[in-house]
Amino acid sequence: MTTSTSVIVAATAHDDLNHVPTLPPSTTLSYLAEGAANVIYRLSSPPGAPQYPNQLLRLRKALPSAQPNKLAYAHLLHTFHPLFPAHLLLPTSLIRIPPSLLARENVALRELEAAGKRPAKRVGLYLEEVDEQFGFLIMDMSPHPLPLLDTTTATITPPPSPGLFARALAFLPNLRTRQLLIEFKPKWVVQSRSAPDGWRRCRTCALRLSKAQKHSFCPLDLASGDEERVRRAVGFIVPQKQPANLVLARGMGWGEAQGVIRERLVRFVVEGEMMGELVRLHGELDPYGPVAVHAMGERESGVRERFVSAMTVRDLTVFLRVDLDSGEVEARIGDLDLKTGEAGKWAYWAGVEGKLAEEGYYEGVEEGAEEKGVWCRP
Numbered sequence: 001m002t003t004s005t006s007v008i009v010a011a012t013a014h015d016d017l018n019h020v021p022t023l024p025p026s027t028t029l030s031y032l033a034e035g036a037a038n039v040i041y042r043l044s045s046p047p048g049a050p051q052y053p054n055q056l057l058r059l060r061k062a063l064p065s066a067q068p069n070k071l072a073y074a075h076l077l078h079t080f081h082p083l084f085p086a087h088l089l090l091p092t093s094l095i096r097i098p099p100s101l102l103a104r105e106n107v108a109l110r111e112l113e114a115a116g117k118r119p120a121k122r123v124g125l126y127l128e129e130v131d132e133q134f135g136f137l138i139m140d141m142s143p144h145p146l147p148l149l150d151t152t153t154a155t156i157t158p159p160p161s162p163g164l165f166a167r168a169l170a171f172l173p174n175l176r177t178r179q180l181l182i183e184f185k186p187k188w189v190v191q192s193r194s195a196p197d198g199w200r201r202c203r204t205c206a207l208r209l210s211k212a213q214k215h216s217f218c219p220l221d222l223a224s225g226d227e228e229r230v231r232r233a234v235g236f237i238v239p240q241k242q243p244a245n246l247v248l249a250r251g252m253g254w255g256e257a258q259g260v261i262r263e264r265l266v267r268f269v270v271e272g273e274m275m276g277e278l279v280r281l282h283g284e285l286d287p288y289g290p291v292a293v294h295a296m297g298e299r300e301s302g303v304r305e306r307f308v309s310a311m312t313v314r315d316l317t318v319f320l321r322v323d324l325d326s327g328e329v330e331a332r333i334g335d336l337d338l339k340t341g342e343a344g345k346w347a348y349w350a351g352v353e354g355k356l357a358e359e360g361y362y363e364g365v366e367e368g369a370e371e372k373g374v375w376c377r378p
C-alpha cells in the first residue's frame with residue numbers, strides 16, 4: 001500500500017545512466033520465476049519508502065556469456081527500443097542494486113534450492129554479485145487478480161487435485177483472476193537467407209526436428225497473415241492446462257475457454273501490427289543470412305552489427321495478457337538481450353545452417369521425413 005510520503009517509481013527509461021536511482025535495501029524481494037539467465041522478483045517496500053507498483057525486478061545470473069546490466073540497458077535503449085513502436089515494448093528501467101541485497105538474495109536462492117523450490121535445471125547458478133551493480137525494473141505482465149470472486153457469474157473449475165487447489169487458494173486468495181499470461185518466442189518469422197533454394201521447412205522447424213525437440217508452431221504460419229495458418233500456430237501457444245487461478249464464467253469448461261482464447265489470439269496476430277513489425281525487421285536487419293555474414297568476417301562491421309541485432313530480435317519473448325471479460329490482448333515485447341556473437345556464437349549460427357542443409361532438414365529429405373509431416377512452405 002502506498003502512503004502520502006511514498007514515492008512511486010515509474011518504469012520509464014532513464015537516458016542519463018549516470019543518475020540511476022538505487023533500490024532501498026529495505027525492499028523485500030520475493031522470487032517469482034527464473035529463466036536461464038535471469039531471476040525475476042516481486043517487490044514490496046515498507047510504508048514511506050519508494051514503491052514499485054506493477055513492476056518486477058530482473059536480476060542477472062553469473063554466466064560467463066552475460067553482459068553487465070548497465071551495458072545491456074544502454075543497448076536496449078539505443079539499439080532495440082527504437083526498432084519498435086513504444087506501446088509494443090515491455091517498459092523497462094535501470095535500477096542500482098545495493099551489494100548487500102544481491103548477497104542476501106543469493107542466500108535466499110540457496111535456501112529455495114535446498115527446499116526443492118527452484119526448477120531442477122536451474123540449480124547451482126546464482127546472481128552475479130561481483131561484477132553487477134544494476135538490475136532491470138520491468139512491467140509486471142502477471143494476470144491482475146480479481147478483487148472479489150463474483151459467485152453469481154463466475155465459478156472456479158477445480159484442477160485435478162482439489163485439495164491442493166483449496167490450500168493454495170487459502171494462502172493466495174487474491175490470485176484468482178480472469179486473465180492469463182501467455183508467453184512465446186516468435187523465433188524466425190522469415191526464412192533464413194542461408195536456406196537452400198529447395199527448402200520445404202523453415203529454419204525454426206528444421207532446427208527443432210534436427211534436435212528432436214517437441215513439435216511446436218511454425219513461425220512462418222504465425223506471420224503468414226492467413227487465418228487458417230495463424231490458427232494452426234496459435235493452437236500451440238494457448239496453454240494445454242487451465243492455469244490454477246483462472247476463474248471461468250459459470251458453465252464454461254476449459255475446452256470452450258481455450259477456443260475463445262485461441263480466437264482472440266488469432267485476431268490479435270492477424271489484425272495487430274506486431275507480426276508485420278517483426279517480419280519487416282528480420283528482412284532489414286539480416287538481408288544476407290548467417291553463412292554469408294560469417295564469411296564476411298570482421299570486414300563488414302555494420303553488417304555484422306545489424307546481424308547480431310537480428311539474432312536478438314529472433315530470440316525475443318512476447319508477453320500477452322489476455323482478459324477473458326473484455327477480450328483485450330495486451331502485448332509487450334521483452335527479453336531483448338543483446339547477443340554479442342561471442343562465446344562461439346558466430347560459428348554456431350553459421351554451423352546450424354550448414355547442418356540443416358547438409359543433413360536434409362531444410363529440404364525435408366532426412367530419414368523419416370515424410371512421417372514427420374512438417375512442411376512449412378505453403
Ligand SMILES: O=P(O)(O)O[C@@H]1[C@@H](OP(=O)(O)O)[C@H](OP(=O)(O)O)[C@H](O)[C@H](OP(=O)(O)O)[C@H]1OP(=O)(O)O
Nearest residue numbers: 036037185187204207311312314315339345349352
Ligand atoms: O539457436 P536457437 O534458435 O535454438 O535459439 C536458442 C534458444 O533456443 P530455443 O528458442 O529454445 O530454440 C535458447 O533458448 P533456451 O535456452 O532453449 O530456452 C537460447 O535463447 C539461445 O540463446 P543464448 O545462447 O541464451 O543467447 C538461443 O540461441 P540463438 O540462436 O538465439 O543465439
Ligand SMILES: Nc1ncnc2c1ncn2[C@@H]1O[C@H](COP(=O)(O)OP(=O)(O)OP(=O)(O)O)[C@@H](O)[C@H]1O
Nearest residue numbers: 033034035036037038039040138139140141142335
Ligand atoms: N514482465 C514479466 N511479467 C510477468 N512474468 C515475467 C515477466 N518477465 C519474466 N517473467 C517470468 O519470468 C520468467 C523468466 O524471465 P526471463 O525470460 O526474463 O528470464 P531469462 O533468464 O532471460 O530467460 P531465458 O531462459 O529466455 O534466457 C519468464 O519465463 C516469465 O515466466
